[in-house]
Amino acid sequence: MRSPYHFCAGDVTRNIDGLLKNESEAYLFMNPRDMNDLGLENRDLVEVTSRCGRIKIKVKMSESIPPGIVATRFHFESTLVNRLTPPEFDPESLTPNYKDIPVNIRKLAE
16 A cells, blocks of 8 residues: 555655655554454554564554455555565466455554
8 A cells, every 4th residue: 555655665755754744654544343343443553463474553544445454554664564475476467465465453552
């Protein structure tokens, strides 16, 4: 999920104060219904786990995310979303499977 304020991995844009004022950290965007089902509120810290790895990230409510789907940005070193990505490639496009990764989400105590 691309950010309008950061380019590629964010190596350069994360060093620009004006852009960081608009978006200074990564969030896991979730549908309000899913957040409610998990007892989550905006900015709660969660652990996202796939069969390949785990990350810790804060959640943010988004009406534009369909129920059952989560999304995040890849521009922030602090989350390293690629830890969740399986090593298998799509057989048709021969690209990594970045978009269809089953995950579990649990709230962490802050």
